[in-house]
Amino acid sequence: MFANAPAFAGVTQGATEVAIVENLTLVRTEQLDFGGIIAGTTAGTVVVSPLGVRTATGGAVLAGGAPQAAAFAGRGRRNQLMTITFGAPSITITRGGGTQTMTVDSFTINNPPSATLAVAGPRYRISATNGFFEFPVGATLRVGANQTPGLYTGTFSMTANYQ
């Protein structure tokens, strides 16, 4: 019913990226980045909270970089109910040029997810007048003992089901 509504361009990032958020879609506006870490002789974890706060446990040590939570944006209509689902409960990220892997799990949306999404049972209710919403996603990285140095990347997906 919103097929003819104009696209809502609401999110910019850096100097080169603009996310065009159309009705009843979902776009990723920020990438999940755990930043730089140093692996210890024992396993550890690095958590990036939905608010972008980074903490480490066990043998993992935080070592600079530019950590940030992921963020996704979409648009429906005010008071529309929706669910948000993760593509998988955990993903594997792999070292560039190698075969070493780490697991990323415990994907977390803030609760409440943002000022414009309210919890409505297991679902969310869009509360912004213009129907636009954006929510951050944090996660936990499992770092192995003596994890091989390098750049590790992987992909996770989110789905918004508009009802």
Added chain:
Amino acid sequence: MMTKVPFSSVALCAAAGAALMFSTSAQAGAAASAARTIVRPPVTLANTRALAFGNIVRGTAAGTVSINAQTGARTSTGGVTLIGTTGFSSASFAATALGSTLVRLSVATGTITLTRAGGGATMTLNTLRASAGGGAAQTMPRNYTVPASGTQTFNIGGRLNVAANQAAGAYTGTINVTLNYQ
């Protein structure tokens, strides 16, 4: 890593199917994000040479002795007279870190106290400067990009402040230098 990821048509269809459980008019949007991290080897920093001002003669007026971080040259001002042509040097540190990454070199304090052996007098060391790989002397803290080889030498110089009629003797102190990933 900031490439915009297009929608996955496969995920879109799957999600739309699931949404039918709630409403026949439901629509779904799916998006993907990268997850990334850089695992870095620990930084190592080893002191391979002390900062030494060599032998000097104090004067009846205050003065200074400086060691240039880049060249290692020794100079003086005021009532200080330099003795000899050896026995002085900049401090040198050998660092290892992940190549081509940003590190930050810093000193714990900008003013260091040197104490006379046997006590009775002190001098201060300040105006600390660092030279990375023979480059220009610069203030700290400062960010440096580690060479691709993953090794870098840092030399540190400074200025020793000698009081008028400074008590004769050997003076020593400690400089605490830190290197961290940025």
